[in-house]
Amino acid sequence: MIVCVCRRVTEREIRVAVRTGGASCLDSLGVELGVATQCGRCGDCARRIVCEEMGRTAASPTAGDERRASFAAAAATA
Numbered sequence: 420m421i422v423c424v425c426r427r428v429t430e431r432e433i434r435v436a437v438r439t440g441g442a443s444c445l446d447s448l449g450v451e452l453g454v455a456t457q458c459g460r461c462g463d464c465a466r467r468i469v470c471e472e473m474g475r476t477a478a479s480p481t482a483g484d485e486r487r488a489s490f491a492a493a494a495a496t497a
């Protein structure tokens with residue numbers, strides 16, 4: 420199944436990228452495969468697949484999510 424239409428990335432490619440250690444969050448998946456780097460509509464689906472492969476729930480923050488939250492907190496206090 421194609422997950423990212425813009426970059427023509429399949430679910431299988433995402434799962435392989437996570438299993439081989441090339442991607443551990445949506446940000447690294449973007450670097451590795453280009454997922455969610457254009458329109459971004461595939462982001463939620465790609466994040467769920469990464470979470471499944473890493474054995475965590477989609478509600479758990481990823482490294483990128485934690486970094487964004489940190490930046491947002493810093494911006495709010497500045």
Ligand code: FES
Nearest residue numbers: 423424425458461
């Ligand atoms: S569908 Fe993935 S960036 Fe557009």
